[in-house]
Amino acid sequence: MVDSSRRRDALLDAAAGLLLSRGYDKLTMVDVAEAADLSRTIVYRHFASKRELTDAVAARALADYAVRWRTALRDEPTPGTPASIYRAGFRVVARDPLLTAIATRDRDVFGRYLRDPAATMPGPAGPAFLGNFLTLQQQAGVIRKGVDLASVAVVLESLTAAIMTAIRAHHDEPDGPSPEALIDTVTEMIDRMLTPDEPDTDAAMALLDGLLDQR
Missing domain, CATH: 1.10.357 (Tetracycline Repressor; domain 2)
Incomplete structure (x- = not known):
């Protein structure tokens, strides 16, 4: 449970940084996985889509x-x-x-x-x-x-x-x-x-x- 929570936070941190540097339209789930040093499978385990990931970034902020x-x-x-x-x-x-x-x-x-x-x-x-x-x-x-x-x-x-x-x-x-x-x-x-x-x-x-x- 702790590892899952940390991974989710790492994904949100990575996505927030990429949104600011690249923007939503150029952002990919692969980019987020690489920035968080996690697999793409892990990304989709937490977030079904780029929109859902951005929802979570905004909600946390x-x-x-x-x-x-x-x-x-x-x-x-x-x-x-x-x-x-x-x-x-x-x-x-x-x-x-x-x-x-x-x-x-x-x-x-x-x-x-x-x-x-x-x-x-x-x-x-x-x-x-x-x-x-x-x-x-x-x-x-x-x-x-x-x-x-x-x-x-x-x-x-x-x-x-x-x-x-x-x-x-x-x-x-x-x-x-x-x-x-x-x-x-x-x-x-x-x-x-x-x-x-x-x-x-x-x-x-x-x-x-x-x-x-x-x-």
Whole structure:
């Protein structure tokens, strides 16, 4: 059982690296077997197809993201506020090329996988989900009253996509804004727009912990 688990992790590690370096469309199961120093039979014992393997790569990356985001959030000065949630999440994603590719649905990395109706990698949350989450945050006391949450949800969805794309586009440009500068700028905007004078961060963190524990 231990050997099987280690082999599966080795295959996922190899596939993640190859997705970033070659992309889904050029990736083969033979490539993954060779990169993991395992036989092709072992690969197919764990994953029936390249799509299923990529599903597993994305699922593991997102599960790891949830753990790292939760830790990063608790290190924020005011954890539980909308600004802290976005800043912690952005920072975790920006430091991980695979998570950045997932967040931006990078076609160079995922190619035809993104058009496969059987693929299980989740897409963007969307304004409806964000609106519901913002409502819960407002009820918890970390978003001020009187804010048009439906409009805010659309704005935040657009900002998230724009910032993640900018981070990817400007990552290697010495004269462009750093990921940290982009993150700090957008989260300061969110803070000024949404956070009340005395946010109830304890209630907000209890809410978030409850939502995460339901996953």
